[in-house]
Amino acid sequence: MATGVQLDHxxxxxxxxxxxxxxxxxxxxxxxxxxxxxxxVSVLWKDSAAAREKLGWGFLLSSQWxxxxxxxxxxxxxYGTVVTSVLALLISVPLGLGSAIFxxxxxxxxxxxGLTFLIELLAAIPSVIYGLLAIFTLVPLMRVYVEPFxxxxxxxxxxxxxxxxxxxYLTAGVILAVMTLPFIVSVSRESLLxxxxxxxxxxxxxxxxxxxxxxxxxxxxxxxxxMGSIFLALARALGETMAVTMVIGNSSAxxxxxxxxxxxxxxxxxxxxxxxxGDVYRGVLIELGLVLFCLTIVLNGLARLMILATxxxxxxxx
Amino acid sequence: xxxxVFRKAVNNVxxxxxxxxxxxxxxxxxxxxxxLVFNGGKSLDWNFxxxxxxSPGEEGGGMxxxxxxxxxxVGLAAVIGIPIGFLAGVYLSEYEDRAFASVVRYVADxxxxxxxxxxxxxAWTLVVVPMKQFSALAGAIALAIMLVPIVSxxxxxxxxxxxxxxxxxxxxxxxxxxxxxxxxxxxxxxKGVLTGMILGVARVAGETAPLLFTAFNNQFWTTxxxxxxxxxxxxxYIRATSPYEDWHRQAWAAxxxxxxxxxxxxxxxxxxxxxxxxxxxx
Numbered sequence: 001m002a003t004g005v006q007l008d009h010x011x012x013x014x015x016x017x018x019x020x021x022x023x024x025x026x027x028x029x030x031x032x033x034x035x036x037x038x039x040x041v042s043v044l045w046k047d048s049a050a051a052r053e054k055l056g057w058g059f060l061l062s063s064q065w066x067x068x069x070x071x072x073x074x075x076x077x078x079y080g081t082v083v084t085s086v087l088a089l090l091i092s093v094p095l096g097l098g099s100a101i102f103x104x105x106x107x108x109x110x111x112x113x114g115l116t117f118l119i120e121l122l123a124a125i126p127s128v129i130y131g132l133l134a135i136f137t138l139v140p141l142m143r144v145y146v147e148p149f150x151x152x153x154x155x156x157x158x159x160x161x162x163x164x165x166x167x168x169y170l171t172a173g174v175i176l177a178v179m180t181l182p183f184i185v186s187v188s189r190e191s192l193l194x195x196x197x198x199x200x201x202x203x204x205x206x207x208x209x210x211x212x213x214x215x216x217x218x219x220x221x222x223x224x225x226x227m228g229s230i231f232l233a234l235a236r237a238l239g240e241t242m243a244v245t246m247v248i249g250n251s252s253a254x255x256x257x258x259x260x261x262x263x264x265x266x267x268x269x270x271x272x273x274x275x276x277x278g279d280v281y282r283g284v285l286i287e288l289g290l291v292l293f294c295l296t297i298v299l300n301g302l303a304r305l306m307i308l309a310t311x312x313x314x315x316x317x318x
Numbered sequence: 319x320x321x322x323v324f325r326k327a328v329n330n331v332x333x334x335x336x337x338x339x340x341x342x343x344x345x346x347x348x349x350x351x352x353x354l355v356f357n358g359g360k361s362l363d364w365n366f367x368x369x370x371x372x373s374p375g376e377e378g379g380g381m382x383x384x385x386x387x388x389x390x391x392v393g394l395a396a397v398i399g400i401p402i403g404f405l406a407g408v409y410l411s412e413y414e415d416r417a418f419a420s421v422v423r424y425v426a427d428x429x430x431x432x433x434x435x436x437x438x439x440x441a442w443t444l445v446v447v448p449m450k451q452f453s454a455l456a457g458a459i460a461l462a463i464m465l466v467p468i469v470s471x472x473x474x475x476x477x478x479x480x481x482x483x484x485x486x487x488x489x490x491x492x493x494x495x496x497x498x499x500x501x502x503x504x505x506x507x508x509k510g511v512l513t514g515m516i517l518g519v520a521r522v523a524g525e526t527a528p529l530l531f532t533a534f535n536n537q538f539w540t541t542x543x544x545x546x547x548x549x550x551x552x553x554x555y556i557r558a559t560s561p562y563e564d565w566h567r568q569a570w571a572a573x574x575x576x577x578x579x580x581x582x583x584x585x586x587x588x589x590x591x592x593x594x595x596x597x598x599x600x
Contacts (some may be wrong), residue, residue, distance in 0.1 A: 015496075016407065016494070016495040018494060018496045018497070019494050019495050019496050022495070022496035022499070022500075023409075023413050023495075023496075025405060026405045026406065026408045026409035026412070026413060027409055027418075029401075029402050029403075029405035030405075030409040030410060030418075030419070030470070031404065031422070032402060032466075033406055033425055033426050033429065033466060033467060033470060034421065034422060036423050036429065037425050037429055039442050039444075040429075040436065040437075041441065042584050043439070043440045043443045043444065044436070044439065044440070047439070047443055060579065067409055068578050076468040081394065095339050095342060095343055096339075096341070096343070098335060098336040098338075098339030099339045099340040099344075100336050101336045102333075102336035102340040103340060103494075105336075106333060106336065106337070107340075110564065115340060115344055117588060118344050119343055119344060119347070120348050121347055121581065121584060122346065122347050122592065124520065124521065124580055124581070124584045125350065125524075125577060125580065126523075126524025126525065126526070126551060126576060126577075126580060127434075127524070127526060127527070128524065128526040128551045128554045128555050128573075128576075129354070129524070129554070129573050129576065129577055131349075131554075131555065131558065132348075132554055132558045132569055132570070132573045133353055133354070133573075134405065135558050135559070136357070136558070136566070136570075137353055142551050157592065173467040178350075181343055181346070184341060208441075209325050209326060209328070209329035210327060210329055210333060211329040211332040211333055212325065212329070215332070215334055219581055231432075236431075237437070238433070239431075239432070239433025239434075239436070240552075241433060241434060241435040241526075241527035242431070242526045242527055242555060245360075245555075246555065246558060246559060259417045266433055266435045266527070269435050270435055270527055270530055271382060271437075271441070271529070273438075273439070273531050274441075274530060274531040274534070278421075280495065282480070285439075286439055289435065289436050289439050292435075292436060293432060293433070294432055294474075296431055296432060297394050297431070297432070299429035299431075299432075300427070300428050301424075301428060304424065304427050304428075305468045
């Protein structure tokens with residue numbers, strides 16, 4: 001404090017000590033967050049040592065998975081993770097961006113914030129509940145109607161051939177799409193709302209229609225934040241465990257058809273970790289966990305930088 | 319002129335599509351809630367809250383032990399995670415050292431996005447392996463690890479919204495910084511901070527993946543934290559994926575109870591703040 005020199009004789013030493021102590025204590029707890037992150041990385045690294053020594057990283061490219069004969073190929077899980085996440089984004093990005101545009105550009109503020117709250121509630125629903133609903137409602141729906149329909153209309157593509165199981169990549173993709181929607185809507189809407197009013201007015205004054213203004217001026221202006229929301233959603237989709245585990249079908253092989261059962265990294269860990277015997281088997285699962293961890297860290301890291309650059313530092317809400 | 323007509327048509331079509339997309343997105347929430355209330359309401363009975371589960375295939379039974387187990391694990395996670403997260407949040411908002419605080423903030427955000435199954439592996443290594451058995455404690459630690467970054471960011475956010483005039487007033491009266499924080503800033507921001515904590519707890523209460531190989535499951539009452547424990551989310555997972563009709567019924571009932579808790583927490587938080595609650599980032 002600037003006036004400290006004159007007031008020093010009145011300050012009780014207790015208070016000065018208190019200041020230092022309070023600062024150190026809170027600093028310690030803040031540092032513990034960084035410590036936890038370091039701990040996570042070191043645990044994953046150390047526990048996968050047995051697998052890394054025996055198999056190296058090459059197992060990620062092998063597609064044979066048979067723990068009984070100690071064949072550990074990680075490719076089916078990586079393939080499943082990527083395919084389900086991409087499917088999810090193919091559905092949730094247009095739907096989410098469209099909703100975000102409506103909520104930021106067209107809806108009156110009161111209605112917009114109410115609807116946004118409802119959409120954000122989707123993010124509060126626990127993953128296992130999505131899984132529960134998917135098993136009993138989405139899976140039969142996919143098996144009886146959607147997949148046979150896709151087969152008859154798009155069956156010339158290898159992606160849409162084969163038996164309609166109901167469980168599999170496509171179903172997992174659909175449920176992931178619903179789960180990632182709130183992230184895309186919420187963050188994209190904030191990015192769109194952060195676009196200065198003058199941008200819209202200038203475009204409208206030049207004779208652009210409302211849609212042209214939105215699509216050619218507002219959306220490009222907010223593109224970094226929108227990209228950020230997509231990355232955020234992708235990171236979520238990659239790491240999503242329960243809902244996917246419940247509908248993916250748990251087949252450790254790669255199938256060309258989207259109707260076929262598959263597996264993802266998170267799902268195989270959830271399914272097999274508790275029963276994994278031997279350091280190598282468990283180590284492989286942890287190594288897969290490490291891969292997943294790194295992927296989500298990178299995606300999240302990029303997403304946050306993009307969102308920060310668009311919506312401005314510190315401003316969490318529009 | 320036809321060019322203009324075309325542009326106007328595109329305008330109308332595209333804007334309508336965004337409206338339709340919004341309706342689809344919002345209605346997915348109502349479809350989900352509708353199914354849960356319909357199926358869960360049919361399945362929920364008094365036994366659910368008071369009885370222990372029966373063996374597979376037997377009709378009846380409840381989830382009393384899972385309800386208590388969830389409460390104990392989430393409660394313990396809150397006891398561990400909330401103080402750490404809160405104090406870290408106070409640091410981020412009040413003692414900002416430029417470089418370190420932004421590192422912590424960024425790391426907290428990244429931790430928020432770590433897949434929960436990975437947190438499960440870490441808690442397994444740190445607690446289950448040394449103790450040589452699955453335990454409620456391990457589950458609580460896994461959830462606490464998830465809770466810390468959420469609570470710290472929420473605390474920071476709400477403390478930052480306390481007007482600086484309040485801080486300056488306290489300092490001008492001669493209060494020391496720590497006293498100013500403890501008696502002025504925290505009380506002023508307490509409503510928001512509390513809401514943040516409730517939302518954080520509601521979020522981890524629904525987590526299943528980190529509990530699968532930490533708290534594991536238990537058919538009976540868990541009498542100590544060193545034993546495996548049943549929890550509602552894990553029960554939903556096990557029962558929904560089982561082949562038994564009566565277990566499916568109970569999974570729906572448990573789903574309804576869980577979602578009711580989560581929604582009440584979220585809507586209450588919304589009403590307390592009377593403002594938008596952002597999606598927990600990450």
